[in-house]
Amino acid sequence: MNFVEDLRWRGLIQDIMPGTEEELSKGMVSGYIGFDPTAESLHVGSLSQIFTLVRFQQAGHKPLALVGGATGMIGDPTGKSQERNLLSEEELAKNLKGIQKQLEQFLDFDCGANSAEIVNNYDWFKNYSFLDFIRDAGKHITVNYMMAKDSVKKRLESEVGMSFTEFTYQLIQGFDFYHLWKERNVKLQMGGSDQWGNIVTGTEFIRRKAQGQAFALTSPLIKKADGTKFGKTEGGNIWLDPKRTSPYQFYQFWLNATDEDVKNYIKIFTFMTKEEVDALIAEHDQAPHLRVLQKSLAEDITRRVHGEQALQTALKTTDFLFGNGSLEFLNALSDEEVIGVFEGIAQFKVDRSAIDSGVDVVSLLAEKTQIFPSKGEAKKMIQGGGVSINREKVGGPDVIVSTANLVNNKFIVAQKGKKNYFLIIAE
Known part of the structure; x- marks a missing residue:
């Protein structure tokens, strides 16, 4: 299967501009996907687009990942009911660095002609004056055209409306496509189906400004079968x-x-x-x-x-x-990694001196921590064989817990019943 056939089988094509498949069949094509730097890390929802770039490269084409240093200063209004808070330059720089590092672990940046590249639209916007932009870009896309986009219409019909800042987003994204088309011969932009309007603005801008031709392809937004949000x-x-x-x-x-x-x-x-x-x-x-x-x-x-x-x-x-796995694997982990392993599990901190001098298990579970609401309940469950320390059943209420019981010289894993785990951290 070629690139488009593979995406189609995987259910990853929502809209595709006529001529796109034919263009891709002619030879290597450069194409890009934009990533919004709203956080220092991408999430699983971004993986389908990252993997689309990887598949694109595996099919012999050249992938570019655009991190939006410029568009990130505005915020994409697509699918949003209200305007995003603007990021500071420091936050944006931190986010861009984190995202770039993540993208680098998936794409091949050293494979010859179709090596991947990461580009930042701030590089071509930072010295572009507002007057130059509205002269060079603004006159080619009409307000009527921009108003017709669903992302704009929905916001204009809402109570919050849309600021001029967000209204310009599709024009800036369109100019990104034009710049990459002109400077790097990028002929295809891909993205989620919610980006179709913004992407098509780019192809239209290329057609009107330079009488050129560019192509677009989007994939469906991923949803769970029950309709709830994926990721x-x-x-x-x-x-x-x-x-x-x-x-x-x-x-x-x-x-x-x-x-x-x-x-x-x-x-x-x-x-x-x-x-x-x-x-x-x-x-x-x-x-x-x-x-x-x-x-x-x-x-x-x-x-x-x-x-x-x-x-x-x-x-x-x-x-x-x-x-029935053992705790031995924790010995090879750092303290931070151990805590990460038990993230989402109730954690209690106890004074290290209490463990060093030895503490009876009932006091540990009912006083030093709140694993049990009372000593009576702790004793009762221990006597019934329902309490374990580090995967070993506690023999009786008089058992002493000491440094010998510490995993990584810092942790104790307590278990109440079959499925209730607790991490005790000695500090």
Whole structure:
């Protein structure tokens, strides 16, 4: 399959401008996708676009990732019910640096003619005066044309309206396409379906200003089968930055996908062939309770985003929390990584001196921490065999917990019942 056929099979084409597929069949084409620097990290929702660039490069074309240093100062109004807060230059610079680092881990920047590039539209806007811009760009796109865009109409019909700053966004994005078309022979812009209007403004600007031809392709916005937003949990966004979302949480996000969703995700978020995907789906359908698709997806994408070592930690954490795995894997982790492993699990800090001198387990669980509301309840559950320390059942209420019980000389993992875990941190 060629690039477009592959995207079509994966369900990744929403709109495509006539002539795009023919243009791509002629030889290497340069194409780009823009990334909005609203945070220091991209999240899983950005992966479909990142992987589209990777697929584009694998098909022999030249990918450019545009980080919006200039457009980030304005904020894209598309899909937003109200205007975003403007970022400071310091925040923007920090965000751009973080995003660029993430993009570099996926694309190939040293493979000859179709090596990837990262460009920043601030580079061509920083010395461009407002008067020059409205003379060079503003006169080629009419207000009528801009007002007809859905992103503009919806905001104008709302109570909050739209500022002139946001209104200019599509013109600036259109000029980006023109600049890359003129200076780097970029003929294709890709993006999410919500960007179709902005992208087409670029192709129209190229046609009107330079009588040139450019092309557009968008993919559907990813949604869950139940209609809820993809890429969010009760805890918020699932980020690519392991400091914001631990590899374990990242792995669990994909592992917990529904059967209906995972059949789409396995196509969108992996580079498996149609034959490989069809075989996995068939295997999954024979025994859905084994969650073959979810496990294959979670392992593949966690390895791709965070690396093999982080995947193994995520697997061992999962085995520990939901199976019969041991705590030994924690010994190879830093304190920060251990805390990350148990992110989302209740954590209690205790005075290190209490552990050094030895403390009875009942006092530890009911007084030093609030794992149990009272000593009586702690004793009762211990006597019933329902309490474990570091995966070993507590033999009785008189057991002493000391430095010998510390994992990494700092942590104790307490378990109440089968599924309730708590991390005790000695400081």
